[in-house]
Amino acid sequence: MSQFSLLVTYLLIAAVTIYVAAFVALLAKKNTAGAMLAFLGWLISAGVMATNWIACGHPPFGSMGHVMVVLSLCFLPVYLLLRGWYNLGWLTVYFVFASGIPLVGSLFMEKEVAWRRVPALQSPWFIPHVTAYMLSYALATVAFVLTIVQLIRARLLKQAETSRYYSAGYQILRLAFPFMTFGLLSGALWAEAAWGVYWSWDSKETWSLITWTLYLAYFHSRNDSRLKPYTVTIQILAFAALITTFLLVNLLPKLASALHSYA
Amino acid sequence: MITGFIIFVLLVFFMLSGVFPVQGGMQVVIFHTPFFILLMASLVVSSLLCCWKKRGLTLRKIGFQLTHLGIVVILAGAFTGFLTAKKSEFALPISGSHEIKQIPTGDGNSSYDLNFGIAVTNFQVDFYEQTDKQSSPTPKHFQASLRINTANSSTLSHELAVNHPVEHAGWRFYLMSYDTESRRYVVLSARQDPGRNIVFAGIAMLMIGTTIMCFRKNEDNNVTV
Known part of the structure; x- marks a missing residue:
């Protein structure tokens, strides 16, 4: 077992280093080299996921260290999709940045390679529920980074033309929201099959609904002239709620959720 | 729009007060109080008003109707369960x-x-x-x-x-x-739970409706309701 953990640790360090190199290369406008490095980083992360999978014998979605790797892997496919659909190819550097962060998180988490899938997690909903949430979190992270970049450029650097960040963030969140909705509601359907109640106001459930409601408020505020000035604030609050849902509920024992104790 | 927005904000505050643990997991009791039910009822009324204002069954409006009615159907099912479930x-x-x-x-x-x-x-x-x-x-x-x-x-x-x-x-x-x-x-x-199938129908409506609304290309960004 321990050689698996060791392998995972080395691979994670390698992947993070390569992502940092890709990030630097992209900032230095070495686009081809940056893209190659980012792809290499992605392949190594895929190796981490494969190692986790072999070590535990199930899809490695159940512990926080595993899920972080899956989250990181979601960024590249999502980026390719956005580049094809919305002409958002200029976002490479943000996606590389966002891909590296969860891997750093995974590096510092307990590498429970011997994780066991308890009966409640043995359900056809397991993979779609987690995948949909990871895709939506990946997208929401990129949208958040874009909003921060826009704020820095507009407020601190006093640049005039920052609207492309605003509209790119919106396009990305529009793609994220159906996945988030599916994740939330499939969770309810799954809970009904496993525990007999589709909603029980468990703290992870409530935080996920807070996150969803805030993104809903973001979409509504965009279409109303009186609310439009608050759109950015709401998006930042929504992302804070997302981080709470994803991480803090599990990491802070005070907020601990009885039902979602695995991830 | 502004009414809906106020309801969302109230809902978030309500949930925040219901998420911090108190002795014996009693914090969830807040979601069974008349005030919360009233808040849900106002969400239903405002969703229905939105659907009425945007009535018509063109393909452009179908996602909108499905999401807003989906919320109403889910809450109706949940309320049925609240009253009658064993x-x-x-x-x-x-x-x-x-x-x-x-x-x-x-x-x-x-x-x-x-x-x-x-x-x-x-x-x-x-x-x-x-x-x-x-x-x-x-x-x-x-x-x-x-x-x-x-x-x-x-x-x-x-x-x-x-x-x-x-x-x-x-x-x-x-x-x-x-x-x-x-x-x-x-x-x-x-x-x-007689409300179970109603809730599930609403969940399906909300999933499909959100997908239609968000994946439609060239959306008119300035739709106001």
């Missing part, structure tokens, strides 16, 4: 001769008549291989047979496992846990 959790000995026709109510003070008898037989449990000696073994899978003696005295037998509930005559039975010490009983949860 829920019970109880331990049942693993024995073919121990058949019960009544199960305790949620508060344990009274009981529900089932109209049919249930008994649990053939309990099985598999464990993961143990890696260290101290910890207790992790169950990999456990299941039992739920025998049902129906009202017209025929006998049915169903596999009952976690994530695989059994449905009979409007009641759904869930295998929750088992006696880890001596494996003499299992813990079952039973629920009869």
